[in-house]
Amino acid sequence: MGVAALGGNRAGIERMQSLQGCLLVAGPNLLDPNFFHTLVLLVQHGEEGALGLIINRPTQAKLTEVWNQVSEGPCGMEAVLHQGGPCEGPLMVLHEEPELSQVTVIPSSGVSPGLHFCTDEEKIRWLVERASMPSRFFVGYAGWTAGQLEQELDSGSWLLAPATSEVVFASDDQTWSLVLRQVTVLSEYPHLNPKWIPADPTVN
Secondary structure (H helix, E strand, C coil), X not given: CCCECCCCCHHHHHCCCCCCCEEEEECCCCCCCCCCCCEEEEEEEECCEEEEEECCCEEEEEHHHCHHHCCCCCCCCCCEEEECCCECCCCXXXXXXXXXXXXXXXXXXXXXXXXXXECCHHHHHHHHHCCCCCEEEEECEEEEECCHHHHHXXXXXXXXXXXXXXXXXXXCCCHHHHHHHHHHHHHHXXXXXXXXXXXXXCCC
């Protein structure tokens, strides 16, 4: 799906196809501290609502600190936990192992292995014991009831951008501003090749 800034077309949003695998980019006017300057990967989106994970909000906690909730054995993987959202939930993982997928967020292609999601304890143990990389671990998630996300998109709280495994696994506290800049430029110049947009926002 191409990059788009949405707003002002309620009928169009109501007919929108699933946005699973897209990035929600918090708009500059979205001041809710739960989502301020966040990038949210939509893991699931349909008529019943949506589930997403904030990909650019690492915590100070390590996977080893919550590992006893998953396994009695030792945790041999050093990984930072990310705050996936304000809703409580189980330990969640984004990874690239298709055989351990509960949800295929981004299908594989000729150049990418795809992106997968799981919460199953056995699958998570397999990932950790084999130090399968890249992986990203989350506590908490973002959830929307039926129609709620569409209303927020219509109000301009969120912008949309395509997601890739590279963006998900490389995101940090600078990624929001970079993605927002690309969304803004491409919404104004829809035929511009994204590769021509400098990664450094200070470059004109």
